[in-house]
Amino acid sequence: MSLAPQTLRGEVTIRHLSKSFTLNGRPLPVLSDVNLQIRSGESLAIVGASGSGKTTLLRILAGLDTADNGEVLIDGKAVKGMGAERAVIFQEPRLLPWLTVLDNVAFGLDTRGGVSREEARNRARRYVHLVGLQAFESAYPRQLSGGMAQRVGIARALAVQPEILLLDEPLGALDAMTKISMQQELTRIWRDEDVTTILVTHDLEEAIYLADRILILPREKNAAPRLIEIDLPRPRDRSSPQFVRHREELLNLFGLH
Amino acid sequence: MSYENVNSTLGADFSLANGPRATPAVLARLNALLPAFLARYGLVLTFLALWQVSSTQGWVNPSVFPPLDLILSALWGSLTSGALLDDIAISLQRSGIAFVAAVVIGIPLGLVMGQARVIEQALDPLLQFFRQTSALALYPVFILLLGLGETSKVFVIFWATLFPILLSTIGGVKEVDTKLIEMARTYGAGRLAIFRRVVLPASVPAIFVGLRLSATTALLLLIAAEMIGANKGIGFQVMNAQYNFQIPLMFAAILLLALLGLLANAVLVLLQRKLCRWAQPNA
Structure with a gap:
């Protein structure tokens, strides 16, 4: 705990995390004894079959759910509930339909406080620009396509300048083409933002394309989660031999090859 | 071309496009709005017209259903x-x-x-x-x-x-x-x-x-x-x-x-x- 603060920014430690739900009166374990160290500025993808608890893990990290056992430490401090150092991007954009794009992006800055209305709008404008929607600043969410709406959601999360960005299948609802262009855009955005990203996805290729490491959550709760390092330069080439090899490795792990 | 003329001609749009003289913009606008107006209020106007005619022609008892002009003048008067x-x-x-x-x-x-x-x-x-x-x-x-x-x-x-x-x-x-x-x-x-x-x-x-x-x-x-x-x-x-x-x-x-x-x-x-x-x- 004596490390300098800047090396700790956005570092996440997960210790002995367990969680069960109750189904028909019986406990159903979802996560059992998950341990993980996520480095500052790292981009981690969490994959797993449905029911593997990947979304539950993310919701615990976000403070939206509580664990039965274990703890989450951020920058060395145990955290409970939500915090200003984290921002969540959901599968649905979850924009407020009565606010313009700019006001939606400024929403988190408004509610978290600390900046004036003016300053919030200025900062929001920068992030609207970053996601390429400057022409739609004063549009309402209903006028946006699915991909555009999700970009607004991403801008809103980035605008609060979190240390940790938690993404719950953020591109899951988009069509294949929009998805690929958004993945490229995320790579570009993350290169410029100093942020740790934890991404839950069911798309193995997306995980390989975006992540530094991939955590694979097993369906059987007594099996240990696995970690795969993706050491490829960005932007990544989906057809490169290394990329393809990683894909096969993952498919094998899921018994799909 | 008179106002009524433009409005009542069914093929007005056609003649507008091919007519030798340019119709004033106001009339053209009116012409474009007329079908929408009729679709929305046509039935109401028909009903009112029917009321007026039935009452004045004595198809209905005018002392129970007085003609519209009497009703309107009573409203205006009061x-x-x-x-x-x-x-x-x-x-x-x-x-x-x-x-x-x-x-x-x-x-x-x-x-x-x-x-x-x-x-x-x-x-x-x-x-x-x-x-x-x-x-x-x-x-x-x-x-x-x-x-x-x-x-x-x-x-x-x-x-x-x-x-x-x-x-x-x-x-x-x-x-x-x-x-x-x-x-x-x-x-x-x-x-x-x-x-x-x-x-x-x-x-x-x-x-x-x-x-x-x-x-x-x-x-x-x-x-x-x-x-x-x-x-x-x-x-x-x-x-x-x-x-x-x-x-x-x-x-x-x-x-x-x-x-x-x-x-x-x-x-x-x-x-x-x-x-x-x-x-x-x-x-």
């Missing part, structure tokens, strides 16, 4: 002579006070009840019971309690207008997307901020549905209230004109009521457009 102005004023006052009271009590109460499950569960059976009881059936009770004066009249209108507002506000609050609330929580919004920035704006469209229902109800109840123990008001004038067999005046008062209803609705629609710009297709 408005310009000021005979109906007092009635309009007192009617607007009664329904206005009742409506405003219903808004002032119904919306805040609905916002609280929609959010606090405990209060809503406790009050809901009572509300459902009251709602199913016609306000008109309760009017004698109100008269008994409050006398035959203004108070009972205003109260019966208030009673009937309260429920649409209250119930649609509760409905609006309860139907707020919980995912949006969760999103707001992740950005550190507390209860008050969630209410102010998510719940309230999300409920506005539902609240307006209640307001418009209530505005209509207010006028309906107004007439009923004014038919019992009143000596002023538009509803009283309808009854009074009928007793005295001033049938054109009776229809004039009915027409006036309909116009007031349309006006109230138009004002609310305008307000809704202003407040809910985000929900409109071409905002």
Whole structure:
């Protein structure tokens, strides 16, 4: 705990995390004894079959759910509930339909406080620009396509300048083409933002394309989660031999090859 | 080319495109709007025309259904002579006070009840019971309690207008997307901020549905209230004109009521457009 603060920014430690739900009166374990160290500025993808608890893990990290056992430490401090150092991007954009794009992006800055209305709008404008929607600043969410709406959601999360960005299948609802262009855009955005990203996805290729490491959550709760390092330069080439090899490795792990 | 000519020619669009002379822009615009106008008001105009012809031709008894020009001149006469102005004023006052009271009590109460499950569960059976009881059936009770004066009249209108507002506000609050609330929580919004920035704006469209229902109800109840123990008001004038067999005046008062209803609705629609710009297709 004596490390300098800047090396700790956005570092996440997960210790002995367990969680069960109750189904028909019986406990159903979802996560059992998950341990993980996520480095500052790292981009981690969490994959797993449905029911593997990947979304539950993310919701615990976000403070939206509580664990039965274990703890989450951020920058060395145990955290409970939500915090200003984290921002969540959901599968649905979850924009407020009565606010313009700019006001939606400024929403988190408004509610978290600390900046004036003016300053919030200025900062929001920068992030609207970053996601390429400057022409739609004063549009309402209903006028946006699915991909555009999700970009607004991403801008809103980035605008609060979190240390940790938690993404719950953020591109899951988009069509294949929009998805690929958004993945490229995320790579570009993350290169410029100093942020740790934890991404839950069911798309193995997306995980390989975006992540530094991939955590694979097993369906059987007594099996240990696995970690795969993706050491490829960005932007990544989906057809490169290394990329393809990683894909096969993952498919094998899921018994799909 | 005369005005009527352009309007009545079916092939006007065609001749516009090929005509040797350019039609003035105003006429061209009128021409484009005419089909839409006819589609919307054609049936009403036909009905009015049929009324007029049936009455003047004696197809219906003109002393029961007087021709429209008689009704309109009765309306005009009573408005310009000021005979109906007092009635309009007192009617607007009664329904206005009742409506405003219903808004002032119904919306805040609905916002609280929609959010606090405990209060809503406790009050809901009572509300459902009251709602199913016609306000008109309760009017004698109100008269008994409050006398035959203004108070009972205003109260019966208030009673009937309260429920649409209250119930649609509760409905609006309860139907707020919980995912949006969760999103707001992740950005550190507390209860008050969630209410102010998510719940309230999300409920506005539902609240307006209640307001418009209530505005209509207010006028309906107004007439009923004014038919019992009143000596002023538009509803009283309808009854009074009928007793005295001033049938054109009776229809004039009915027409006036309909116009007031349309006006109230138009004002609310305008307000809704202003407040809910985000929900409109071409905002």
